[in-house]
Amino acid sequence: MFAGVDIGSASTKAVLMRDSRILSYYILGSGSDFRKSSQEALSEALNRIGATVGDIDRIITTGYGRYITEVGSEAVTEISCGARGVSFLYPEARTIVDIGGQDTKAIRINDKGQVLNFAMNDKCAAGTGRFLERIAVSLGLDLDKMAALSLKSPTITAISSTCTVFAETEVVSRISGGESLESIVRGLHNALAGRIYGLVLRVGVKETVLVCGGGALNAGLVRELRDFIGDVTLPLDVDPRLLPAIGAALIAKERHVS
Amino acid sequence: MAEKKQRRERPAFNAEIAASIGKHYKDLQTNKPMAYALMAPDPLIEIAYAAGIQPAFPENYACICAARHASGGYCESAEAYDYSPDICSYCRNHFGYIYAPGEKPPMGGIGEPDLFLLPTVACTHYFKWWDALHEIFGKPLIFLNTPRAMEKEMPSYYLDYAMKEVEQAIADIEKVTGTKITNEKLSEAVRLSDEVTDYWQKILELNKTVPAPMNLSDLSNILFILIVLVGTQEGVDLIKKCYEETKQRVAEGKGILSKEEEKHRILWIDIPLWYRLGMLGYLENHGCVIPISDYTQYIWGTTRMDASKPVEGLARKALGGELNTSVDDQIDKMLKDIEEFHVDGVIALSNRSCRILSVGIPDATRIIREKFGIPTLVLDGDHTDERIFSEAEVMNRIDSFLEMLG
Numbered sequence: 001m002f003a004g005v006d007i008g009s010a011s012t013k014a015v016l017m018r019d020s021r022i023l024s025y026y027i028l029g030s031g032s033d034f035r036k037s038s039q040e041a042l043s044e045a046l047n048r049i050g051a052t053v054g055d056i057d058r059i060i061t062t063g064y065g066r067y068i069t070e071v072g073s074e075a076v077t078e079i080s081c082g083a084r085g086v087s088f089l090y091p092e093a094r095t096i097v098d099i100g101g102q103d104t105k106a107i108r109i110n111d112k113g114q115v116l117n118f119a120m121n122d123k124c125a126a127g128t129g130r131f132l133e134r135i136a137v138s139l140g141l142d143l144d145k146m147a148a149l150s151l152k153s154p155t156i157t158a159i160s161s162t163c164t165v166f167a168e169t170e171v172v173s174r175i176s177g178g179e180s181l182e183s184i185v186r187g188l189h190n191a192l193a194g195r196i197y198g199l200v201l202r203v204g205v206k207e208t209v210l211v212c213g214g215g216a217l218n219a220g221l222v223r224e225l226r227d228f229i230g231d232v233t234l235p236l237d238v239d240p241r242l243l244p245a246i247g248a249a250l251i252a253k254e255r256h257v258s
Numbered sequence: 259m260a261e262k263k264q265r266r267e268r269p270a271f272n273a274e275i276a277a278s279i280g281k282h283y284k285d286l287q288t289n290k291p292m293a294y295a296l297m298a299p300d301p302l303i304e305i306a307y308a309a310g311i312q313p314a315f316p317e318n319y320a321c322i323c324a325a326r327h328a329s330g331g332y333c334e335s336a337e338a339y340d341y342s343p344d345i346c347s348y349c350r351n352h353f354g355y356i357y358a359p360g361e362k363p364p365m366g367g368i369g370e371p372d373l374f375l376l377p378t379v380a381c382t383h384y385f386k387w388w389d390a391l392h393e394i395f396g397k398p399l400i401f402l403n404t405p406r407a408m409e410k411e412m413p414s415y416y417l418d419y420a421m422k423e424v425e426q427a428i429a430d431i432e433k434v435t436g437t438k439i440t441n442e443k444l445s446e447a448v449r450l451s452d453e454v455t456d457y458w459q460k461i462l463e464l465n466k467t468v469p470a471p472m473n474l475s476d477l478s479n480i481l482f483i484l485i486v487l488v489g490t491q492e493g494v495d496l497i498k499k500c501y502e503e504t505k506q507r508v509a510e511g512k513g514i515l516s517k518e519e520e521k522h523r524i525l526w527i528d529i530p531l532w533y534r535l536g537m538l539g540y541l542e543n544h545g546c547v548i549p550i551s552d553y554t555q556y557i558w559g560t561t562r563m564d565a566s567k568p569v570e571g572l573a574r575k576a577l578g579g580e581l582n583t584s585v586d587d588q589i590d591k592m593l594k595d596i597e598e599f600h601v602d603g604v605i606a607l608s609n610r611s612c613r614i615l616s617v618g619i620p621d622a623t624r625i626i627r628e629k630f631g632i633p634t635l636v637l638d639g640d641h642t643d644e645r646i647f648s649e650a651e652v653m654n655r656i657d658s659f660l661e662m663l664g
Contacts, residue, residue, distance in 0.1 A: 064650060079658035103651075115662050117627065120655065122638040202620070202636075 002256065003056045004081065004248025005042055005072060007034050007065030008241075010101025010129065010214060014041035015245040016049065016056070017253065020088070024048040025242055034065030042071050058256040060248040064102065076251055078244040079107060079118050085247030086210055087113025089238060094206040097196060097225070097232070098243070099215025101129045104196055108203040119202035124163070127195035129214050131164045132221070135188055138168045139181075143218060150189045150220030153182035159191040167191070186220065193224035200229060208233050216240035266514060266542065269472060269507065271500040275479045278496055279322070282486055283365035286314045291372035291435055293400075294391060297485050298380035299558055299579040301424055301572030302402055304447040304489035306375060309437045313375065315486060319368045320351035324532035324642040326364045333643045346611040347642035349387045356394065373434055374399040380557075380581040381614055398434045402427040404576040408584045412577060420573035428569075441568070447489035448572065449565035454488050457497040458559035462550075464504045466599050469513025469520040470549035471504050473542070475535050476514075477554040484558035514547050521545030522663050525596060527606035527622060528615045529553050529641040537656070544660050550599045553615065556580035556591055585618035589625055596630060603663050604634040605656075611640050635659040 001023065006013040008030060015025045026044035030037045038061070046052060059072030066075035078098075086093050087109055096107040104127045107118040121127035136146050157179050159167055167188070174184050200209075209232045215221055216234050226232055234240065286292060289312035295303055297317040306313045323329045332354030333347055341353050359367055376388040376399055392399045404420045428439050461480065465472050480500050487493030507513070513520055524541070526548045531537065538548065561578035563571025580588050595601070604626055606619045623634040635655055640646050 064654065077654060077658040077661055080661045103654075115633075115658070117634070118658060119636070120651070 001051065001055050001057060002249045002252040003042060003045075003059040003072070004085075004245040004250070004252060005038050005059060005061045005063075005069065006078060006081070006242075006245035006248060007038050007061060007063040007069055008078070008100055008102070009064050011241060012037040012041045012063075012065070013242055013245040014038070014045040015242055015249050016045050016051070017246070017249040020250070020253075022238070022246065024051075025239070025245070027239065027241060030065065034068040035070055038065065038069040038071045058252040060252040060255075062244050062248045074252070074255070076248060078103075079105060079115055081244040081247035081251060082212070083107055083109045083113050083115045083247065084250050085243035085245070086212065088246065088250055089235065089243070090208070090210050090233065092208045093210040093233065095200065095203065095209040097200055097209060097211045097213075097215075097229075099129055099196065099211065099213040099221070101133070101214060104128050104199060104213075104215070106196075106200040106203045108206060117203045119199050121195070121199060127192065127199060129218075131167070131192050132188065132218070134164050135168055135171060139171065139185075141185075146185050147189075147218045147220035149182045150186040151223060153180065153186040155180075155183045155186070156190050157183040157187035159184075159187045186224070189218070189220040190224045190227075193221060193228050196225060197228035205229060207231070210235070212240040212243045214241050266539075267512075268514075269476050269500075269503055271496075271503050272476060272479050274496060274499060275482055278487070278492070279482055280365070282482075283368070285312055286369040287366060292369055293373045293375045294371040294388070295375040296377060296380065296384055296388075298377050298384070298581065299560065299575055300375070300377040300379055300402075301576045302375040302377055302400065302427060303485075304451050304568075304572060305424075305428055305431060305439065305444065307489035308439045308443040308447040309431050309435055311373075311375075311431070311435065313486070314368050314371065316352040316355075316368060317348045318482070318486060319355070319365070320348040320642050321532045323351050323355070323364050324644065325535065327533055327644060328360075328364050329533065329642045330645045331360070332358075333645065343643075346381070346383055346387075347640050348611065349383060351642055352387075353390075356391075371395060371397055373397050376401045377576060378403045379576050379579065381612075400427055400430045400434065402576070404573070404582075407577055407582050410583075410587055416577060417570070417573055420576050421569050424569050424572045424576070444568045445565045448563050448568040450490060450494050451488040451575075452563040452565060452571070453494045454483060454497050455559040455562060457494075457501045458484055461497070461501050461504050462555060464501075464508050465549045467508045467513075468523070468600060469511070469515050469517045470523065470547045471507035471513055472549065473514045473538055474526055474530055474548035474551055474554065475538050477551070478530055478535075481554060481558060515542060515545065519545055520547055522547075522603055523550075523599060523601050524548045525592065525599070525601045525604045525626075526551035526553070527592070527604060527619060528609045529607065529612055531607065531639060531647065532641055533644040534647060537652075540653075540656070541660075546603070546660070546663070548605075550595055550601065552580060552588060552592060555595065556588065581614060585621060588618055589622045592622060592626065593629060596626065596632075602632050603659065604632065605659065606634065606636045607641070608636050608638050609641050610638075610646065611642065633659060633662040635662075 062081040098105040295313040333350040335354035335358040336350035
């Protein structure tokens, strides 16, 4: 049995696989203690199938916390793991858009799942999931409610600021100006999608485009992304946050065999 | 990311250059007249030495401040005086130093100038930076204007114009300092400068060898000679030692990494991250060496000069160099050198402070990928202002790039 543990800035994901089949997985918030969250995610994934750490042949860790963990000593970046996981489940994918909490990544891969090029948002959080999370908090809404409001709106209020903090101020100003909350929220999703699209253009849009990461769970964002990119594919049979952890488990198996 | 530091044998010339840098900054406190000059392929440096003027380089000082992790504070001070964060961090470092040098500025500081030497070669912000300093210190400013050369073949009137500008600058310096710059003195400075260029070009050629005898940090150290000591015997003596040692290393097959260790040869585009040169050690530990960068390869020491025609030679120097050519020309040079230096990966710094070197990066990396199929990585950052460097994010990109290299 092989394990992939993806310790991201927002959530930690553990996946257990055997014979290229997912046996179990667990997702929890990363919090501030990556050691604890990675151990907990792996333990919970093991508990679900009544297994123990001793049943695991090899573990690969990935994500920002890949070095800050005691569950495994082999680390691979989430770029390589994400590419491996996507190409395993969606071999037709050539462009990956992974929208995470701290990072958004656009990755071009070939038919073997090898990374040809990648681009990430710079250190500003405005192109990531954190953008919507921050504003959701200031509006007193949760992300699901935000997405639902966005989908209701036929209009888009332009949010011009490229800074998350300034965008919050701009939202308040738009509300004070009497614009509808639905239109403002759609404007926020549209602004984020626009930034993500800019990132995707840096690696080039090549079909099939697969959108994953926590952002893929946001229907409001996905609609706006489709307006920019065109047709995009979403992981339907697996949680879109799991792909790098799946890739990590697959790499663990490949390394073990070789 | 977390790993043990490996100690490798560096070229011994680095210690001699460090000593020369120390001497230079001591000289700035005593040698008069002293002029602020710029890190361009600037003919005013040879003229200054011919006139007995001690040049000082605020940009070089910014590199040193960055390496000593003092730049963030100086940039912050400059911003407190309303200098925008969008201004080049070399400038902000300098203004911060001027307004709030602190009790112990790196190298004891850079001293107060007696005049300013201003070329229009290279960066577009030079003019306003020196204009502001001219206001602050109230000292004379000598200005040498040369045209931008967008095509490989320059019209002949460009050279005529640049030569007139060099002649005018000589006359202006003579007037300001009261020193006659004889043809003999000028020819001697040009001869010495050309000798430095000759050694430099041979050194760059040697770095095509596998394993590379020098890494980017070694090349950047030698640049001190190309920038600060051109036109001096000290510069010639020092670069000659660099050349001889490098030649010896090549003859002995001695590289920064051994032939077995050297797995990848990287082209670096743009200015190094002066506060984070340790990143090169991390790359070395993963079998990567950087034997070439556009910054070290194409800006200084690109133009040979005929000492018997010093004015023409200096004019040609001002018109040459990557900062005075088109993006197409820059990319063509890189494409040629990728083959000659056996490069199999590219790291580019999209440098917030240096748009002139960064603007061509998207095209350069795309064309390189298409032509050679090698991985390219673009980092976002700033060469001097450490405050916008994000260790975790940059190293994550570097790790991904290393995985792409295989």
